[in-house]
Amino acid sequence: MSMQADAAWPDRRALDLLGIAVPILQAPMAGSNDAALAIAVAQAGGLGAIPCATLDPERIRAEVARFRAAAAAPLNLNFFAHAPPRADAEALARWRKRLARYYAELGVDAGDAGGGGRAPFDATLCALVEELRPEVVSFHFGLPGPALLARVRRSGAKVLASATTVAEARWLAERGCDAVVAQGAEAGGHRGCFLDLDVATQPGLFALLPQVADAVAVPVIAAGGIAAARGIAAAFALGAAGVQIGTAYLRTPEATTAPLHRAALREARDDATALTNLFTGRPARGLLNRLMRELGPMGEDVPPFPLAAAALAPLRARAEAAGAADFQPLWAGQAAALAQERPAGVLTREWAAQALHWLARGPGRA
Structure with a gap:
């Protein structure tokens, strides 16, 4: 992606905050991605992520080392922030x-x-963040306690977290998140809810996104049902500064998606x-x-x-x-049928270029 194309994005806040060339964040998907997918997305200009909630510290170190050896780019380490049951x-x-x-x-x-x-973020994992110094640390199910969060911020990492409602987005912004991931009901995998666990009342992305963008001053990353360039362009039109994509990467060769999971994705429908x-x-x-x-x-x-x-x-x-x-x-998310069996880097570059084309067309233009 050229710098000329990069400059055409209507909202550069996520690009500048995260140090990436295209505003596409690869969703961390425990069990379905390791460093290989993160490397492919990062090399294409997006933000690669390693899901850490199911990994022990040695495995996390190994995956980060693998990423650093292959990509001179920012990396997101993702953790769960749930209370141990x-x-x-x-x-x-x-x-x-x-x-x-x-x-x-x-x-x-x-x-x-x-x-x-699935281990929650704790002092041991916080020390690992301080050792490995990822550029971005993201959380699901809220945030860790204030002391741990302060240590993460002192390490130099930008902090992201998922919100499924406007109230959650405000809560995260008030506690110093650098960006909020607005997760619509369409999204695959675990809901990031933490203030209200009633999923029956949580909105879809196109209802949630503009309300979150109006409610918080930090950049908003759209997540849920985005699997192609048109969805990226639509998210920007509704106030996003970037998008997070997960399901659309599950069929790529770099994903570690299990064979039976891949087979099911090939047969996915919109109501599946x-x-x-x-x-x-x-x-x-x-x-x-x-x-x-x-x-x-x-x-x-x-x-x-x-x-x-x-x-x-x-x-x-x-x-x-x-x-x-x-x-x-x-x-899998509701747009699973749009996933393709193509390299992740190719998809990332194509999505970015095509989304810019859609955005340049403007409303009502052919």
Whole structure:
């Protein structure tokens, strides 16, 4: 992307804040991306991201080193900011009982229903940020406590976080976020909600985005249902300074998307996703599969995030070995059908160039 084209973006705040050439942020997608996707997007001028919530410190170090060796560009490290759940043996027992017929069908043992494999940001991870000094640190499910957040800011990182409502966006801006990611209901993966967990009332992106842009002074990054240049241009028209794209990268060769997940994405339709809490205990959008259809996508007896995942692990492993995605979370947004099996860098460059074309046309121009 030339500097001439770069200068044509109608809002440069995200470009200047993050030190990138095109205002496209790759969404951090735990389980579906590592440094390879981040490198491809960064080399194309966008902001690459590494999802850290499911990685131990040594793996995070290795992924950052891999990125630094390949790309002289900013990097976003993403963390979860949820409160660790209180152990509740009764809730876990009820969840295992709900799944009992599947254990019997597949001939597996419920095993240990503790854990969940998703660690919240803590002092150990904060020290890692201070050591690795990423240019950007982003959070999902709110922000860490003030002391940890202050340390992140002192490390030199710009701080981003997701908001699903105007109230959440204001809360984040008041606490010093450098930019807010406005996550519409269309978005794949976990909802970033933290003030109000009632997903039934959370707005779609085109309703949320202009209201957030009016409510906060910091740059707003649009996320949810954006999978092509037209969506990028529309987001800018509604007040975005950048976009965050996830699902549209899931079929790229650089993504680590599991084979069964890729196969499901190839068959995706506009009405193929739903919000579900069955897989982790928090609402997340994914492609419908057997578990979601038979139990209903939202359950009242699901243990709190992230504990629900452990009881599903043996079912998922047995089903995957048999070639079925019945118990596997197939995270995807509502625009999953637009995802392409093409290199991530090529897509990023094309989206940026085509979005600039759409923006240059202006309203009503052919």
